[in-house]
Amino acid sequence: MGQSCGALSADHIAFIAAQKLFFVGTAAADSTVNVSPKGRDALRVLDERRVIWLNLTGSGNETAAHVQACPRMTLMFCAFEGPPQILRLYGTARTIQRGEDGWDGLFSHFEPLAGARQIFDLAIDRVQTSCGMAVPTYTYGGDRTALDSWARRKGTEGLERYWQRKNRRSIDGLPAPIPAPRPTGDGAT
Numbered sequence: 715m716g717q718s719c720g721a722l723s724a725d726h727i728a729f730i731a732a733q734k735l736f737f738v739g740t741a742a743a744d745s746t747v748n749v750s751p752k753g754r755d756a757l758r759v760l761d762e763r764r765v766i767w768l769n770l771t772g773s774g775n776e777t778a779a780h781v782q783a784c785p786r787m788t789l790m791f792c793a794f795e796g797p798p799q800i801l802r803l804y805g806t807a808r809t810i811q812r813g814e815d816g817w818d819g820l821f822s823h824f825e826p827l828a829g830a831r832q833i834f835d836l837a838i839d840r841v842q843t844s845c846g847m848a849v850p851t852y853t854y855g856g857d858r859t860a861l862d863s864w865a866r867r868k869g870t871e872g873l874e875r876y877w878q879r880k881n882r883r884s885i886d887g888l889p890a891p892i893p894a895p896r897p898t899g900d901g902a903t
Contacts (some may be wrong), residue, residue, distance in 0.1 A: 715844060716843055716844040716845065717842070717843050718807050718840060718841070718842045718843075719840070719841050720763075720838075720839070720840060720841070721762040721763050721838065721841060722759065722762040722763070722803075722838065722841055723762070723841075724896055725822060726801060726841060726843075727759050727762075728790055729791065729793070729799065729801055730757070730759060730765075730801065730871070731759075732796075733791045733792075733793075733794075734753060734857075735751060735752070735753050735756075735791075735794070735855050736751075736752050736757060736767075736789055736790065736791045737749055737751055737752070737789070737790040737791075737792075738750045738752055738767075738777055738787065738788070738789055738834075739787070739788040739789075739790065740776065740781060740784075740787050740788075740807075741781035741784065741786075742779070742780050742783035742784045742788055742884075742886075742888055743783065743784060744886075745779075745780060745783070745884065745886045745888060746884075746885060746886055747775075748776040748777065748780060749886075750772075750776065750777060752767065752769075753857060753858075754768075754770070754822065754827060754828065754857055755824070755825060756769075756770065757789075758823045758824070760823075762838075763837065764835070764836065764837055764881055765789070765803065765836050765838065766820055766823065766833055766834065766835050766836070767789075767825065767833070767836075768821075768824045768825060768827060768830055768833050769830075769831050769832040769833065769834060770828075770829045770831060770861060770865070771829035771830075771831050771861070771865055771873055771876065771877070771881070772831075772861075774881065774884065775831075775877075775878070775880075775881035775882070775883075775884065775890035775892065776884050776885065776890070777830075777834065778809050778832055778881075778890045778891050778892075779835065779884035779886075779888040779889060779890035779891075780884070780888070780890065781807050781808065781809050781882065782809070782888070782890070782891060783838045783888055785806045785807050786804075786805075786806065786807075786809060787804075787806070787807040787834070788802055788803065788804050789802065789803040789804060789836065790802045790803075790836075792846055792849050793838040793846055793849065794849065794850070794851055794852040794854075795851060795852070795853065795854065797847055798846035798847045798849060799843060799844075799845070799846045800843065800844045800845070800846040800849065801841070801843050802837050802841070802842045802843075803838050803840075803841055804838070804840040804841075804842070805836045805837050805838040805839045805840070806836070806837050806839065806855075807835060807836045807837070808834070808835050809832050809833070809834055809835075810832065810833045810834075810835060811890060811891060811892070811893045811894065812830070812831075812832075812893040812894070813894050815891065816832065816835075817842065820833045820835065821833065826864045827862065828838075828861075828862045828865035828882070828889060829861060829862070829864075829865030829868075829883075830894070831874060831877070831881070831893060832891070832893070855885050870896055874893075874896070877892040877893065878892070880900060882894055883903065888889045
C-alpha cells in the first residue's frame, strides 16, 4: 500500500504532472491549521528534492504567514481519474516575493498569471504514497477563469491595495509578507 522515501522518482514526477489540483497544508505553532486547494498550471518540479509553486492572490495569505513562523509544508496530490493514488510531499518551504533575489529565475518557469503574489520553494524531506482507494473519481472540466479576470480588472495598483487591505495578516493575526509595491506606471500585472 503506502511507501515512503526521501526523494521523488520518475513515476512520482509523472503523477504530479498529470494532476490538475493539489493541496497545501501549513500551520504555525499556535495557529489554525490551513489547507488550501491550488489549481492552474502553477507547480514545477525542479528536481527530485525540490518543487516550486506560484501563489496567486486570494482572499487570505495563510500559507505565507505560516511559512514565516514555521517553514514546514505538506503538498498533497490525489488521483481523481485513473488508478487510485495519493502522493504527499513533506518538507521545508521558503517564500520568494517579487523583487527579491531569485524571483526572476523562478518566475521564468511559469506562464505569467494575473495576480501572481509569491513563489513557494519546497525542499522535500519525505515523499509518501498511499492507496487513495476511498477518493472518488471526478472528470476534469477545465480551469476556472474568474480569478484571472478579477486580477486583470484590478490591475497592478488595485492588487497592491487589495494585498494591503486583505493579505497582510493571517486569520490568527500572524504577519503575512506581501510583495513590495511596484513603481507607479510600470504596467505589469
